[in-house]
Amino acid sequence: MAEISEAPSTLDPDFDQENMRKSKPGLKRLTLSLAVLFSFLLGLPFLLKSIEIYRSSPPPFREIDDLSTAIESSPILFPCHFRAVFVNFDPNSYTADQLSISVQAHMAKFAAKNSPACGTCASNVTVSVTLDSNSNCISNGNNVDWKCGALNEFKFAEKHEDGLLDEDFASLLDNNSGAKVYTVVAVKTEQEEVRAVVGKYRHAWIMGRIFEEEAIEKIAEIFVNVFMNGGKEEGLIHGEFMPLGADGRIVLSFNLLNADPHNWIYDWDFQEIDENLLSPVIDALKPLADVSVESQVLYHTPKSSFSFWDDRLDSYIFSTKDLPFFVNSNEWHLDTSVAAGGLSKILQFVVYVPSAKECPLQLQLPNGEISTTNGFISPMWGGIVVWNPSACLTDSKIKHPLRYKISSEDSRKLFEVFMGQLRQLFGLKSDGLFVGASGTSILLASERGFSEWELDVLSRQHSCFNLLQCGTTLGSLSRLVQSLPRMIIMDDIGKQVKYSLEAARLTLSNALLGIYDASAESSRQARLLAEDAFYHPSMMSVSYYSFEHCFAVYSPFFLPVSLHVLLAVLREWKRYKQESKKYYAWKAK
């Protein structure tokens, strides 16, 4: 207690009272101040911890990252089974194994041309080959159930109807095992013309005077470009934009727009269209999507683009440049449906009946020709068809507008165009022809709108893109949650994320096993759960306790206190230094 002791009793002449001291300066007050400061600093993490938002079950960030990297690095590929049947070919020139190997080689070549898109078949395909000639029947696979010699009964020359032939093949190839095997039958006949037809089921046939090499190449192309990739070409809608809602539902909303009811009013019998034409399509799409249909007739709905009169074509023309402005979003109140829940996808199909002052209205293609369908699609939105009434040119001034009904033949035609547009919206071809490197193949159109192999392709792509979407949604969710540490996360969200991850894993395992339907189902589940988690109401509300808020609440205490503590430490430190200098000065003396 040097400092507080009484003044030195013995007066030393050398002792400078101002600058010297005899005792060591004490450390008590300094340590006290420092202790307070350090305890504050030590307490700070505890305080921050105590005001942290408690998250009972945070989303499993690591697993999410694992999933998204797994999906992004390798797109999911499905195992596919292919079968080639060579009928009436010379059994001595090639063996079945040789044929199989060369088909696989060609397939690899075709597959290499386009990068492995999401949802196609895995690269290590197996092709089983059957050689069926009059004398013998050789197969290289073990479970090939081709009825040898069955085709001999057919008289190909008599059967020109592709549809009938397709049914015959279907009955012939009908396998009860349930496995999805894609078959191409190459038949050597005496016909000059080589015909390649892809049927409505999971098979195709090539017929005509054809040699083995040619047949192999063609078979490989059909396998890869048609059965695997859905006959898509470059420039068509990319499969990623499949118009399917996250909950796997589509609402097809059909609208009949009368541009100006003062001229004429057209009506349709949609009930009949719905029952006769649409219901098979809806049934066909059932494994892929839950489709519902609604319709309405609207009046006073002019288009918002301009058209001009063309004398040569004797009609009003709108060109492809005008298409972005055709849809008049102000006047066309194609209301979004109450029936469609938040995540459903709505596709609008519009029949536009032009008014008398722009009738007939034709769409001019960039090459100067008139479009045959007189319609166009807008990806993810729907399709529009301009339908010119037959009474167009008789422009008599009618005082009261006449009411007409679109004839059932016309509505059938309209519906066919819509069917093509729907196929295009799904990324499929609508013209029924596949032009490949080795010639043109005919794609038979199903009366159900979609053939089985097309549905397979769609369902594969659907599950793949669902999974991609799920991965990106979960990824952004985890990034968001990690970037906002003060956001409250409800337990539900964590649970949903967990279930979503489980469903995604199930999809992957189903895909490996080649169960398309189950994988589509579980991928849909995964995406739905992921989106539900992302759009959870509690996430949307700003339950975000900002740092500014926190600062404002705690600063009235911590600001003055820290000032005191820091000043105390500084003062004591200064004083200690000063006093020890005095002490050393005295010692040196």
Next chain:
Amino acid sequence: MFKCCLHSQLQFRSETSLESDHLMGSREPIVLIFLILISTYESSAKGGIAEELNEEFTEGLLLRPLPDRKVLAHFHFQSSVPPTRIYGRHHHLFPKSIYQLVNKFRVREMELSFTQGRWNYERWGGYDPISSSSAKPPGVELWADFDVPLDQVDDSWRNLTHALSGLFCASINFLEHSTSYSAPQWSFHSFAGKLRYGTLPREAVCTENLTPWLKLLPCRDKAGLSALMDRPSIYKGYYHSQRLHLTSDDFGTAKSNAGTMLEQTLTVVLQPNTLGARAMVSGKTLQPSWSLNSLFGRKVHGKCSVSKSSNVYVQFEQNLVSELKEVRKKSEAPESGILIHDDFGNNTIFEMSASPDRVVKEVENLQKEDSSILLEFLVEDYNDSKPFDLGLRWKLPVVWSCQQAPLHASRFLMGSGNERGAIAISLKSLSSNNTPTVGCCEKGSQLRINIFQVVPWYVKVYYHTLKVFIDGELQSTMENIEKIHISPSEDKVSPGVMEMILRLPCGVITAALTLEFDKGFLHIDEYPPDANQGFDIPSAVVSFTDFQASASFEDNLLNKLPILNELQERKHVISYTEVLLVPLTTPDFSMPYNVITITCTVFALYFGSLLNVLRRRVGEEERRLKSKGDFK
């Protein structure tokens, strides 16, 4: 809790049979007409099935000069569709969104109204069908009746409010909280338990609500009568109410063919543009002359091409007709005395720019010599080159008053301060004018009045303090109340609902009801953004069950038009009272932060001084003081 036990589910019933007997006597002609009506309807309905049921759309406009120099315009649109089980679910005229709404939420009946301004019952009438059906409380009023099991009604209501709020760009979704809607038992409309009623008195109504409403019409405002709806002219009016009424029997077990019917009305009260000085004739001001173009700034260019009928009516009320006769008697030689068809276009009192296609007279079953007159104009014959612009020009001054409701209802607050107060509903007879207590019983029987009132939970009404004053004197409550049903409010759960049938003696001049209340406290989160403005108590509905606001017309009943139908519909005379504004104690919203700040400051002060005390060197300070003293 005490209140609840005492007063919940109080029900009084007394000689209702006696009264109904009496009423039957006076209503016989109506019943007869109804029988004829029903039989003709049935035959037409049967014929209708044979000739295939179809969707229909009609439009109509009713114009009526009002005594206070204003004009009432009442637009009426009706779309109907046969039941789904016969007609299917694809429609050509009926709005898709409404059909989906009805089907999804299984709505049996629904009414939604957006109103701005208050209907002036004294000046614009309180007895006619339009004031009973189209005079609505300010803001939004919604009631709906569902065809779902009782336990799902609330869910359906919540979903419906959300769907409607999206459809009409309004904050109807605020009605989803159980504190904002109620389930009236019998007074509002007689549906057992499946009806929900809610109002938003403060909802601002503007053109963003009108546009979606117009979208439900097949021609929107592009053609037909709705083309008159010029937004600035409509919204500068004194009263504006757009209404949507929906009935559907798609779900009922009854195999009727009524199907779903959507009725849309827009009622506006406009001031004709008189431009400068008022025209004077013999010292009296003339009623303002108007035309469609001067009222709306637009003309009608033909009808909506898909509508079945498109008519404009001009209505002269009963009192106006008798006044017209008086004026004519004075001005001319008393020749025929009755207004004849052909002088409606141009006579000595007024002039119309077009001559009516038809004149429809009201058939009164009460003994009155004069009855109101409807002039019908068909819009069909007009087109772009010859637009329809109806005009009315007065030549002689006419003064008349509207037919009043038996009693004029108003409601006000009593008391001061932020703690307690009282609500008073006063009913006043307007017997000064020439139609006193219309149709009120002669032989001393009583006037029955139905009152329905919803009070938010933060206004804690003590229902036992209910007092009834008749002609200024306090009466025994029990004697004057025939039936009462009270469901007290529950804090933060449900509002308080009071339904009662009040019985008043016949020649009553004033009657008043008072109820005391305490003002509750809200949680800080429950205050609206502008808390200092006060809180609204929705309008009370006062209906006179003994009086029917309906007009029956002499016209042939077969080709009835929906707009006339609406006028002929038998409805009780209903009036809405004012919305009350209750100021509640509003807290200082920065209080929690202030508390935090001051507490922290106190802590900081304590901590700082403690630290300073610990660091203090008492001896040294004393030494210094001493040395200072030594120097001196």
